[in-house]
Amino acid sequence: MSKSLIQFIIEEQRHMGASGDFTGLLSDIISACKQIAHAVNKGDLIGVLGSAGSENVQGETQKKLDVITNDIFMQSTEWGGHLAAMASEEMDEIYPIPAKYPRGKYLLTFDPLDGSSNIDVNISVGTIFSILRCPDGVSNPTEKDFLQPGAKQVCAGYALYGPSTMLVLTTGHGVDGFTLDRDIGEFILTHPQMKIPADTSEFAINMSNRRYWEAPVQRYVEECTKGKEGGREKNFNMRWVASMVAEVHRILTRGGIFMYPFDTKDPAKAGKLRLLYEANPMSLIVEQAGGASSTGRQRILDIQPDELHQRVPVILGSKNEVDRVVGYHQGA
Numbered sequence: 001m002s003k004s005l006i007q008f009i010i011e012e013q014r015h016m017g018a019s020g021d022f023t024g025l026l027s028d029i030i031s032a033c034k035q036i037a038h039a040v041n042k043g044d045l046i047g048v049l050g051s052a053g054s055e056n057v058q059g060e061t062q063k064k065l066d067v068i069t070n071d072i073f074m075q076s077t078e079w080g081g082h083l084a085a086m087a088s089e090e091m092d093e094i095y096p097i098p099a100k101y102p103r104g105k106y107l108l109t110f111d112p113l114d115g116s117s118n119i120d121v122n123i124s125v126g127t128i129f130s131i132l133r134c135p136d137g138v139s140n141p142t143e144k145d146f147l148q149p150g151a152k153q154v155c156a157g158y159a160l161y162g163p164s165t166m167l168v169l170t171t172g173h174g175v176d177g178f179t180l181d182r183d184i185g186e187f188i189l190t191h192p193q194m195k196i197p198a199d200t201s202e203f204a205i206n207m208s209n210r211r212y213w214e215a216p217v218q219r220y221v222e223e224c225t226k227g228k229e230g231g232r233e234k235n236f237n238m239r240w241v242a243s244m245v246a247e248v249h250r251i252l253t254r255g256g257i258f259m260y261p262f263d264t265k266d267p268a269k270a271g272k273l274r275l276l277y278e279a280n281p282m283s284l285i286v287e288q289a290g291g292a293s294s295t296g297r298q299r300i301l302d303i304q305p306d307e308l309h310q311r312v313p314v315i316l317g318s319k320n321e322v323d324r325v326v327g328y329h330q331g332a
Contacts, residue, residue: 001076001189002188002189003188003189004026004037004186004187004188004190005030005167005169005178005186005187005189006023006030006186008176008178008189009023009026009027010023010137011021012171012173012265013041013205014080014094015173015248015282021081021082021104021105021106022082022106022154022155022262024075024080024081024082024181025080025082025083025104025108025131026155026169028076028077028080028082028175029076029077029108029129029157030071030167030187031076031125032038032077032263033159033165033167034165034180035072035076036069036072036112036127036159036161036178037168038063038068038074039065039068039263040103040113041093041163043091048294048307049058050167056089063114064164064220065113065116066090066112066113066116069092069113069127070088070090070091070112070113070117072114073088073110073112073129074088074095076088077093077108078097078098078101078187078229078323079103080100080101080104080309081101081103081104081105082104082105082190083097083103083106083107083108083138084096084097084103084104084106084107084108084134084138084139084140084141085097085107085108085141085145085146086108086109087108087109087110087143087146087276087277087308088106088109088110088111088112088177088277089149089277089278089309090110090111090112090235091108093136093143093308094141094142094143094188095139103139104134104303105133105134105276105332106131106132106134106154107131107132107133107134107141107145108129108130108131108148108196108282109129109130109132109146109190109277109279109280110127110128110129110130110274110277111127111128111129111274112124112127112257113125113126113127113132113276114127114128114158114243114244114245114278115241115242115243115244115245115246117242119150122217122247122248123241123242123243124160124161124162124241124243124245124257125243125246126158126159126160126161126243126244126245126246126249127158127159127161127162127245128244128245128277128281128282129156129157129158129276129281130150130153130155130156130280130281130284131144131154131303132148132152132153132154132157132220133152133154139152143237143307143308144311146276146304146308147304147305147306148307149302149303149304150275150280150281150283150284150300150301150302150303151284151301151302153280153281153284154171154172154281155169155170155171155172156169156170156280156284156285157169157170157281157295158245158249158281158282158283158285159332160245160246160247160249162246162249164179164180164190164192165179165180165182166180166249166251167180167187167223168191168194168252168285169245170284170285170288170289171236172284172288173287173288174193174194175187175193175194175252175285175288176189176191176192176193176194177189177190177191177192177194177252177287178190178191179187179191183184194250194252194253194289195289195290196251196255196286196289196290196317196318196319197254197255197318198290198318198319199255199318199321200233200251200255200256200257200317200320200321201236201237201318202237202238202239202254202256202257203221203224203236203237203239203256203257203258203259203321204239204240204247204250204257204258204259205217205221205238205259205260206223206237206240206242206258207240207256207266209237209263211285212263212264212265213261213263214260214261214262214263214264214296214329214332215252215328215332216296216325216328216330216331216332217259217296220324220325220328223236224236225238239256242262243280244258244278248282248285248286248316251286251317251318252285252286253288255317255318255324256317256318257317257318257322258314258315258316258320259313259325260272260273260313260314260316261294261296261313261314261315262296262313269296269311270310270311270312270313271310271311271312271313271314272308272311272313272314273312273313273314273319274309274311275303275305275310275311275312276302276305276309276310278314279293279300279312279314280300280301282300282314282316283300283314283316284301286316286317287301288322290313290319291316291317291318291319291322291324292316292317292318292319293314293315293316293317294315294316294322294325294326294328295312295313295314295315295321296313296315296325296329297326297329298325298331300312300314300316308309
């Protein structure tokens with residue numbers, strides 16, 4: 001008999017010694033992802049494509065669906081009594097749970113629609129989320145309570161809205177993938193214990209930024225593009241979707257390395273991707289699947305965050321390739 005995501009979570013809760021709060025919170029997140037999948041799938045049929053005419057805290061133009069999916073995630077998770085507060089890539093500040101709702105012991109961070117620049121051209125997008133414990137004795141969380149190293153995450157996951165809708169999840173005991181069966185409205189376990197091969201012949205990077213990269217990344221990508229003629233034992237293929245969820249899902253499925261490294265295009269920014277909403281949850285997933293994740297200089301899950309919307313370089317995927325890029329940084 002196929003196992004549903006709810007069955008899986010209840011079993012995980014027993015394994016973790018967690019309370020029903022954890023299962024309840026994940027159930028609310030699942031509900032949000034189903035609603036977002038519906039909105040993404042309908043697209044222009046319900047008028048949700050195009051620009052919202054606003055910017056988020058990072059100065060990025062918001063799509064209508066950025067705003068809509070952020071509201072869906074908040075409304076689905078704020079009322080259940082499992083959260084003390086939440087933070088979103090699309091909101092300037094943290095969002096404490098309103099006084100009219102009971103407060104729980106968890107903190108939630110999320111990117112409601114990763115890769116939203118692709119939405120108008122019908123390319124896969126996704127949702128990324130991370131669950132942290134609210135520090136003991138804290139009933140009114142502030143921003144500093146969210147500034148926990150990624151290694152302290154209780155759970156991380158993403159939903160991929162592609163030809164099928166999938167939800168991929170880790171609670172620190174491996175990575176499992178579930179596919180939404182629209183006939184019954186349930187996520188069903190279809191990809192148990194996903195593993196990333198240690199070796200790969202695929203790399204993903206935005207080549208238009210090549211002139212701004214540091215020498216170690218320049219060296220690595222040049223080796224990949226030259227392949228056997230450049231000293232590597234094999235030829236490489238390049239992929240670039242511009243949706244981190246889609247990139248990581250491909251790596252989980254068949255291996256690869258994804259890089260959004262530090263560059264000098266905007267020296268004021270330490271990186272492109274947000275630590276709390278993108279880098280930390282994806283790094284936990286990748287490591288739990290046997291891969292590696294680094295800035296090039298430091299394991300991402302060890303970083304002590306210093307602000308809510310902090311950006312970091314990201315190099316993650318098949319362990320042997322990530323280790324090679326890290327080695328080039330160390331050698332430099």
